Amino acid sequence: MNLGLNGKRAIILGGSRGIGWYTAEILKAEGCSIALCARGAEGVNEAVTKLQELGDGSVYGDAVDLAEGDATRAFVKAGIERLGGLDLLIHNASGFGVGGSEDDWRRSFDVDMMAGVRAVEEALPALKESDSASITFIGSMASKYYFGRPPGSYGPAKAAMRAYANELAQAYGKDGIRANVISPGAVWFPGGSWDNVKKENPKFYAGVEKAIPLGRLGTGEEIARIIAFTASPAGMWLNATHIAADGGQVAAVD
Numbered sequence: 001m002n003l004g005l006n007g008k009r010a011i012i013l014g015g016s017r018g019i020g021w022y023t024a025e026i027l028k029a030e031g032c033s034i035a036l037c038a039r040g041a042e043g044v045n046e047a048v049t050k051l052q053e054l055g056d057g058s059v060y061g062d063a064v065d066l067a068e069g070d071a072t073r074a075f076v077k078a079g080i081e082r083l084g085g086l087d088l089l090i091h092n093a094s095g096f097g098v099g100g101s102e103d104d105w106r107r108s109f110d111v112d113m114m115a116g117v118r119a120v121e122e123a124l125p126a127l128k129e130s131d132s133a134s135i136t137f138i139g140s141m142a143s144k145y146y147f148g149r150p151p152g153s154y155g156p157a158k159a160a161m162r163a164y165a166n167e168l169a170q171a172y173g174k175d176g177i178r179a180n181v182i183s184p185g186a187v188w189f190p191g192g193s194w195d196n197v198k199k200e201n202p203k204f205y206a207g208v209e210k211a212i213p214l215g216r217l218g219t220g221e222e223i224a225r226i227i228a229f230t231a232s233p234a235g236m237w238l239n240a241t242h243i244a245a246d247g248g249q250v251a252a253v254d
């Protein structure tokens, strides 16, 4: 199947490592031009260099903290200029505010929620010009399921993202813009948070593997493929939806 991504232009917020990086890699190999950001300049430079070796299309990267509103807006604006327009906006970064402190709540609100809001506001004019515009937020199954942690800001921020994506989809469908949320369950990749758990608490990790019907965690590539499809022209009829990409980890119907 042709995803129809050749020549498309994508912005990935939080794209130097993990799920964001695997997504960048697939999109670039499919012929997209990419603008990505992350806080660490070294990671951004490394990602840009690696992406330049893959497929056609240009690559732009910048070190940006998505908790900062002005910097987020400036990055999206610069990204659109560098790409010559925009087709895919992907908000992947999280504040990972799993605690319940005021700082956690603020970070979750700023990074998971407001960076998305600010990016969308800056991107809307360019997305309206696209013939295949999509907004994709990376959520979490914590937006619908209680994983046994003390109450915190992570799940609620991801849940707010889902309501916001629906509002975007309803309001801007007339402009040809789709909006969806993809919620991974537990995802393993080298150097990621679950890789740390695997090393530091192998018993707990084994318990999580056992609780997933397929007997293992998902991989970064597996989630990235779902993101790429959903955001691509091939995923055109997915709109205003929440996709549970958890391999059946959350044992519920919807």
Ligand SMILES: NC(=O)c1ccc[n+]([C@@H]2O[C@H](COP(=O)([O-])OP(=O)(O)OC[C@H]3O[C@@H](n4cnc5c(N)ncnc54)[C@H](OP(=O)(O)O)[C@@H]3O)[C@@H](O)[C@H]2O)c1
Binding pocket: 013, 014, 015, 016, 017, 018, 019, 020, 021, 037, 038, 039, 040, 041, 043, 064, 065, 066, 067, 092, 093, 094, 095, 111, 138, 139, 140, 141, 183, 184, 185, 186, 187, 188, 192, 193, 194
């Ligand atoms: N991994 C999982 O098991 C899992 C499960 C459910 C949901 N998710 C969701 O999937 C998404 C990606 O998770 P991941 O595990 O791939 O994360 P990750 O490995 O920590 O990578 C996050 C990426 O975003 C960047 N980033 C983080 N905070 C940022 C900020 N404030 N400003 C700019 N860039 C920032 C990071 O680079 P810098 O650190 O250099 O900024 C990195 O490139 C998140 O939304 C997460 O909630 C992941």
